[in-house]
Amino acid sequence: MIGDFERLLEAADLHDVELGPQRGAALGAAKAARVALLRAFATRPRVLLLDEVDAALDDESARAVGRLTKSLVDDRMACLRIRHRAADGVACGTFSLRDGALSYASRADADGEGTRS
Numbered sequence: 001m002i003g004d005f006e007r008l009l010e011a012a013d014l015h016d017v018e019l020g021p022q023r024g025a026a027l028g029a030a031k032a033a034r035v036a037l038l039r040a041f042a043t044r045p046r047v048l049l050l051d052e053v054d055a056a057l058d059d060e061s062a063r064a065v066g067r068l069t070k071s072l073v074d075d076r077m078a079c080l081r082i083r084h085r086a087a088d089g090v091a092c093g094t095f096s097l098r099d100g101a102l103s104y105a106s107r108a109d110a111d112g113e114g115t116r117s
Contacts, residue, residue: 030061034068041072048073050081066090
């Protein structure tokens with residue numbers, strides 16, 4: 001397990017972060033978000049719901065969190081990332097709620113208009 005966690009820290013570019021009681025209090029928003037994300041992935045959930053994980057981050061940090069999320073999701077996990085930012089190209093598809101109807105557009109849809117209700 002320690003080897004797995006060290007691999008996660010390296011993937012998140014957090015190899016220099018000292019973790020433990022009260023260590024996280026000194027982290028900036030971007031590093032704190034990545035540490036929180038790693039904690040979630042370390043449990044190896046089957047389904048992971050990320051609600052506004054990048055809301056408080058600048059655009060560059062939000063892209064880094066998106067890339068990290070994509071790199072950590074595997075075929076044994078479903079990840080639903082809720083965000084109100086513009087699409088960043090990380091998602092396999094996008095759900096939209098308009099006028100009370102939920103639709104889905106796959107990233108593979110060339111025109112971005114393919115929907116399923």
